[in-house]
Amino acid sequence: MANLRRELAADQLDCRRVLDRASQLPDFDEAERWEVLAELEQAYLNRLDELELWDKQAARLEAIRRAECHTDRQIVLAGTVDLKGTVRAMIDAVADHVTALVFAPESYRDRFDRHGCPIPEAWESETIPLEERHLAVADDPDELAVVVTEAIRESIEAYETEVTPRDVVVGVPDERFLPGMRRVLTSAGAVVRYGPGQSLSETSPAKLWRAMAGWLASRAPDDLSELVRHPAVFSWLAQSAALPASWLARLDAYVQQWLPARLVLAEVRARKSEGCRDAAVVAKVLTALDRWLAPLSVSKPLAEWGPALTEVMEKLLRGRRFDSEAPEDRSWMTALRHLAQVRAGWEALPSELDREVPASEALEALLETCAKERVAEPPQEDAIEAHGWLELPWDDAPIVVVVGMNEGIIPQSVNADPFLPNRLRQALGLDDNRRRFVRDWLATRLLLESRPHVKLVAVRRNTDGDPLLPSRLWFCQDSERQLEAVHRFLQGGGGLHASASWLRGTGSSPTEPPRPTPLTQDQRRSLRRLRVTQFRDYLACPYRFYLRHVLKLEAVAEAAAELDSAQFGSLAHDVLRRFGESPVAASDDAGEIAKFLTAELDQVAAEQFGRQPVMAVRLQQELLRERLEEFAVHQAESVRQGWRIVACEYKGAEYTIPVEGAEVQVVGRIDRIDWHEADQRLRVLDYKTGDSGERPSQTHRSGRRGTQGWVDLQLPLYRHLVAPELLEAYPAREIELGYVLLPKNSAKGGFAMAAWKEEELAEADEVARAVAAAIVAEKFWPPTDDVRYDDFEEICMKGMLV
Numbered sequence: 001m002a003n004l005r006r007e008l009a010a011d012q013l014d015c016r017r018v019l020d021r022a023s024q025l026p027d028f029d030e031a032e033r034w035e036v037l038a039e040l041e042q043a044y045l046n047r048l049d050e051l052e053l054w055d056k057q058a059a060r061l062e063a064i065r066r067a068e069c070h071t072d073r074q075i076v077l078a079g080t081v082d083l084k085g086t087v088r089a090m091i092d093a094v095a096d097h098v099t100a101l102v103f104a105p106e107s108y109r110d111r112f113d114r115h116g117c118p119i120p121e122a123w124e125s126e127t128i129p130l131e132e133r134h135l136a137v138a139d140d141p142d143e144l145a146v147v148v149t150e151a152i153r154e155s156i157e158a159y160e161t162e163v164t165p166r167d168v169v170v171g172v173p174d175e176r177f178l179p180g181m182r183r184v185l186t187s188a189g190a191v192v193r194y195g196p197g198q199s200l201s202e203t204s205p206a207k208l209w210r211a212m213a214g215w216l217a218s219r220a221p222d223d224l225s226e227l228v229r230h231p232a233v234f235s236w237l238a239q240s241a242a243l244p245a246s247w248l249a250r251l252d253a254y255v256q257q258w259l260p261a262r263l264v265l266a267e268v269r270a271r272k273s274e275g276c277r278d279a280a281v282v283a284k285v286l287t288a289l290d291r292w293l294a295p296l297s298v299s300k301p302l303a304e305w306g307p308a309l310t311e312v313m314e315k316l317l318r319g320r321r322f323d324s325e326a327p328e329d330r331s332w333m334t335a336l337r338h339l340a341q342v343r344a345g346w347e348a349l350p351s352e353l354d355r356e357v358p359a360s361e362a363l364e365a366l367l368e369t370c371a372k373e374r375v376a377e378p379p380q381e382d383a384i385e386a387h388g389w390l391e392l393p394w395d396d397a398p399i400v401v402v403v404g405m406n407e408g409i410i411p412q413s414v415n416a417d418p419f420l421p422n423r424l425r426q427a428l429g430l431d432d433n434r435r436r437f438v439r440d441w442l443a444t445r446l447l448l449e450s451r452p453h454v455k456l457v458a459v460r461r462n463t464d465g466d467p468l469l470p471s472r473l474w475f476c477q478d479s480e481r482q483l484e485a486v487h488r489f490l491q492g493g494g495g496l497h498a499s500a501s502w503l504r505g506t507g508s509s510p511t512e513p514p515r516p517t518p519l520t521q522d523q524r525r526s527l528r529r530l531r532v533t534q535f536r537d538y539l540a541c542p543y544r545f546y547l548r549h550v551l552k553l554e555a556v557a558e559a560a561a562e563l564d565s566a567q568f569g570s571l572a573h574d575v576l577r578r579f580g581e582s583p584v585a586a587s588d589d590a591g592e593i594a595k596f597l598t599a600e601l602d603q604v605a606a607e608q609f610g611r612q613p614v615m616a617v618r619l620q621q622e623l624l625r626e627r628l629e630e631f632a633v634h635q636a637e638s639v640r641q642g643w644r645i646v647a648c649e650y651k652g653a654e655y656t657i658p659v660e661g662a663e664v665q666v667v668g669r670i671d672r673i674d675w676h677e678a679d680q681r682l683r684v685l686d687y688k689t690g691d692s693g694e695r696p697s698q699t700h701r702s703g704r705r706g707t708q709g710w711v712d713l714q715l716p717l718y719r720h721l722v723a724p725e726l727l728e729a730y731p732a733r734e735i736e737l738g739y740v741l742l743p744k745n746s747a748k749g750g751f752a753m754a755a756w757k758e759e760e761l762a763e764a765d766e767v768a769r770a771v772a773a774a775i776v777a778e779k780f781w782p783p784t785d786d787v788r789y790d791d792f793e794e795i796c797m798k799g800m801l802v
Helices: 002-009 015-022 031-050 056-065 085-093 106-111 141-158 175-187 204-218 221-228 231-240 247-258 265-273 277-292 302-317 327-347 359-370 422-428 433-450 479-491 521-526 532-540 542-550 565-580 590-609 615-640 696-700 714-718 724-729 758-776
Strands: 075-078 098-101 135-138 168-171 191-194 383-387 399-403 453-459 529-531 643-651 655-659 662-667 669-676 681-688 734-741 750-753
Touching (some): 002 015, 002 056, 015 031, 056 085, 135 479, 141 175, 141 453, 175 383, 204 231, 204 327, 221 231, 221 277, 231 247, 231 277, 247 277, 247 590, 277 302, 529 532, 532 758, 565 615, 565 681, 714 758
Parallel strands (some): 168 383, 399 453, 529 662
Antiparallel strands (some): 643 669, 655 662, 669 681, 734 750
């Protein structure tokens, strides 16, 4: 409503005037809606009048009505291509002191009004002198960054005199394109300064206030994760809370293990008393945060929140010195000044208009005001300037590159305004799509007429991969050149990710991941003992094996809201282990088995996540219940066929693989071993709870039939881990290998046995020996390109612009 009032007042309108004018239009059917808006607006103004306060928009209109606008100075309107009605009325009130300057030939005089603004109707058939050299295309925002650098390089090479950064300017009408473009230009050795600066709402202080608001409102794990990871809070906790160096990892581990809906100190302390080591660290973190944020723990009128917020910020930043030349410090200085200004505004708020609010709402109110503030970047002598679209014509640099010449960006279009659709805007004389088009047409024409090197870059897809259209301004040409522009856009950028060779000469952008270094003695010793699953990791990618099992790197999920696949599987395994060790394991009654399994599921889940877990975990628990009930049917049938469980979570013998100069011990834990007395058969089984329900032949081997290679050796190696003592107790004629599947699709569930022949298993053993030998020889390079699941995309530079 406030935004609507501001836009209407800018053109000398209010809701009542809109209703009066719009009612004259044919097919106008929103009179009732605008009547309500007009009544609300009048009620608001009446309330301010009772309190002897002025609304800023109403005050301007009243000043015009009373002819209170006057000046003794001369006013020059330079290149004012679009003025609002209220500003025009103020200018008209002092018209004798006003001169309008227009950037156009004298012959175009009748196409501009008295304020120097273009008359939209006069420009409908005008063309733009675009040539092929002016147009460029990028397939996506990543490629856009390289296209910009290439365009700058080409212009520099074509320029007749020596070029400095001051001779280059980049137009960025959509700030979403700025980070990638800045990153690539920086990698090329350039410094980029964005003239409009950064929105205060995107700075570190605003992110802190947003994190504080979220935590105070919810005490949810994800909000805690965001708060403690803020650099200022992280540093303060490390200095003041006597935490161990691993405190953040232990906080993540606690949340990942217990998945609490809210982090309540009393509950954390209870888990600490039960022996949870991570709970002790979490309790320290929560205690420190609660003490720091204690001034924000109650509700109070908005006018009284300023001192409490100031106290909290002073405690957090105590002892910190700020350097006005450092970008990060500039944002803090701007934010703290802004907080002081907002505090003064709150304190001036009449009590009749105030109400009690919690700290989280006060912080949200503060954050709303941040969106209108910007943190200016300091001037830099050797920087390439980047500007917004409307500021671009005012920079006289001879080399201009404009990014984002796409429909909806240049020109902007408003087609889904809930109050003021484009047709109503035209009728009211408000800023509409036609006026925006003419404004941007003139800006484009001005750039082309006044600069020797201009490049207008369109993007074919946005960051989500959705297709984009080129700007209509690309097609303000004769029909032949319109076809050329269409062809140019459809042709795309041509994969310029690899073409910016001039960037790589700087040596500042790596082209490959860091190579493995020689192992220490401790690392070598650790690799003489391998789990069966580690063979799969090496076969998938030796380099990622090195990252995971040598450097011990792992991806850490922040503030998980649900069980990941490993936790879901672990929950199922715990229940199935209890079942396998119980007398019910011998039952052939599916109902009895299902009853036991579901009861154990509730017990294990309660022990792990409490009686009131988050909703996502409860849903996952019910999904697992369905899978266990389906498993019960297959298990009962297995017992009727003569199978019985003889081992669960079986830690058997170690299997030794001799390699040159060393031995590698293979270890593992087998989920379950069954015995069939009549047939003298053992079967080694692994529970699988993945959604896909893939069978052993699908997970262990890859490729077409006849050329399949081993990609996983888990089941073949398991057969070597069955200890002689077990084989003596159960003298099997053969050992079968397989899965017990509990997939999303129940039709794929049940026992899935492998059908490998002896020669295939012998081949698997040879692959295991080769892997063990390669690991002992420290062969971890190069990385594999095609990896099914990748926790190390960034390290391996997969899909990254280099």
